[in-house]
Amino acid sequence: MEKKDTIWVKWVECNYLKGQQWVDYTPSPNSIWVWRRICRVKNEIVHGYVDGIWHQQEDFSSTRCYDWLRGQAPKVRWEKVVWTGWSIPKHNFLGWLWAHGALQTKCKLLNYGVLDEDTCLLCGMGSESQEHVFFDCPYSRQVILQVKQASGVDIPATNALEWCMNRHGSSVQKGVQHAMVISAVYGIWQQRNACRHELVIVRPEWLAKRILNDMKARIRERDKSPLSIFDVEWLESKNLM
Structure with missing residues (x-):
């Protein structure tokens, strides 16, 4: 040595x-x-x-x-979705885990033998897989619906990662849409953990409001470099400025 x-x-x-x-x-x-x-x-x-x-x-x-x-791993298509500069850094990290399918859901913990059941903590109905907890769970669907209605960003109920990778528009518009999805994933997972560890759940519209407020705060932080008039108009149309 x-x-x-x-x-x-x-x-x-x-x-x-x-x-x-x-x-x-x-x-x-x-x-x-x-x-x-x-x-x-x-x-x-x-x-x-x-x-x-x-x-x-x-x-x-x-x-x-x-x-x-x-070694050398193939480059993933979702890199710019998860690591967009329009997201809050801690949201980026959780989005990275989500994209890898690495979040420790109850379904995964059941397979590990850590738990003896995998019922969703948010709705008490389906098996808590990643796909369920973010997009199939009735509670999560209500959160996503409230975010869509308040912002006009049409986040899909399924295949959200694929949807992000196929967005069109300026880099600002794509980055904000990516960040909205990652922010929603972060907020829902945070609420899921609150259910598990604190036995607390907020109403879907409150969680949606928190997600949007986080997004607006991030946009204000990032709004130091000049934005084009088209991007400003787009952000205003989405109630994000």
Whole structure:
């Protein structure tokens, strides 16, 4: 291991390596999970060397090594939907989980064996999958309907991600529509969690108002660069300015 004068390396040498070579070291089965995981990554990195030389064209660096380890994944079509600058950052992150299908719904937790039932917390009717909790649940449908009626942004009841990817108009108009969907997903998921942890649920029109207020506040924050007259008119027509 390099940088042998650092406290971390000295601690590892004393507690784990005990004179063994880092390249050849194998952790004990009783080692903590984090340490065993570090050693597993080390074994993967070893394969990146040929005769002691890093096999890539460039010199070794942690960034290049990380890129090599994770490999190349195909670019997703929904990138600009989820990471739009018109969304509140914490909404972006939850939207990213939503697009990946990674939210821990009761349906998923039931499959993991964590729960013994998967009834939707918002309506008490269907199985709480992602598709149900955001677009099939009667409560969520009412929230989306209230948002649509107040803003005129025609958020669909199904395939919202696909709808976002096929929007037309200026970059401002597309970004705001994407952000509206992500804001609605965030608001509904937040309400779902309030049901689970606090046993509290607000009326759909109140949640819709909160979603719209968040969107208007974000637009005011972003409205520092000049907008075209067409975008201003569009935003005003949607009651977002």
